Amino acid sequence: MKKKIFVLYGPGGNGHRSGAQTIKEAFERKYPEHEVIIEDVIEIANTVLKFALSIYDNLIKADPKYVKYGFNLLNTMKTDKVLTPLFPKTIAILADRIKEINPDMVISVHSGINHFIVEALKKLGRFGKTPFIIVCTDLTDNFLNSWVHVESDLMIGFLEETKRQLVAYGMPAEKIKVLGGPPVNPIFSDNTLTKAQARQKFGLDDGEIFTVLIMSGGIGLKTIYTFTKQLLNSSLPVQLIVCCGRNDKLKEKVDKLAKYSKKPIKVFGFTDQVHNLMDAADVIVTKPGPGVIAEAIVKELPIVLDGLSEIMPQEAGNVEYVLSNGVGKKIGELSKFHNHIASFIYNEDELPTMRANMKRLKQTESSGKLVAWLNRILEEGVTSDFIKDESYD
Incomplete structure (x- = not known):
């Protein structure tokens, strides 16, 4: 049965976009019956948020040393609670887009958009009904704490180091699965x-x-x-x-x-x-x-x-x-x-x-394993048996 998967990414070099494309490419090869739609939140957001999100890329281009100051600032404040109320239009616009696409699953591959997605799903009355999965695209640890959203249905990390950092940031261990290696576009x-x-x-x-x-x-x-x-x-x-x-x-x-x-x-x-x-x-x-x-x-x-x-x-x-x-x-x-x-x-x-x-x-099968997990969620939802099952591929 055909399902729709909506994958959202944001600015920050090309890594997040590449992560979204990897999911799309792997789905198209392994489960071609499904439709995967990937979009940059910056293209959906209002003008003010577009400017705010673009600052990161411009800082990197100017000199990456400036990024660490923004990183440290973001990691010392509750960015979800601070930023989301400032951009209510973005939540409304994102909710409209989710309603238009009507996905069976929403996936985030960016740390700065997760609270917006949760609020948009709540606005639509789809929170807890449409699975929301966060795929953390950072490889090891010491990443932004805004990756974590405890109300997401599941977080997927690539390595055990990733899981330890997610838990340290407050994500329940029972809501994290470890892929075993970074997924690479087939x-x-x-x-x-x-x-x-x-x-x-x-x-x-x-x-x-x-x-x-x-x-x-x-x-x-x-x-x-x-x-x-x-x-x-x-x-x-x-x-x-x-x-x-x-x-x-x-x-x-x-x-x-x-x-x-x-x-x-x-x-x-x-x-x-x-x-x-x-x-x-x-x-x-x-x-x-x-x-x-x-x-x-x-x-x-x-x-x-x-x-x-x-x-x-x-x-x-x-x-x-x-x-x-x-x-x-x-x-x-x-x-x-x-x-x-x-x-x-x-x-x-x-x-x-x-x-x-x-x-x-090298892990040539990680992308296939990732979409196999996501496909199982489409079929069964995020069950405790699925989270505990380490052998499923």
């Missing part, structure tokens, strides 16, 4: 090209030249320019793939570097081809976002984490996850970036060791 595991094929697809040198993918999610951090310039000016035998996200000014600057480069380089803005760009690369240089880390692990693509940009509080645990599992390095000083890349090129053991660690860690 396109990263079943749409794979050889290195030569991927490099040909994007007009790169398809030989043995070492290829570095540089990116930082949908925002496009300034350090992308710094890393690109250093490698282009180096004597290292490399070619570059540079993704600037939605940062048009950054792309203009990198395009100028590419224009005069003697090394092969391809520059992209925001792209939906990351899965195949990863196929073309030997390593990825990126900020420590949970989504890109999980995607790189599935692709067995060793990671170099950008430590020049301020590490946002909610991503600090991701750095430790990468380093402790032996799947990447962190750049603490720009002067050492060249040496890190050179070590990858000339140390024959380094890349194979990291790839072996990634093979051990």
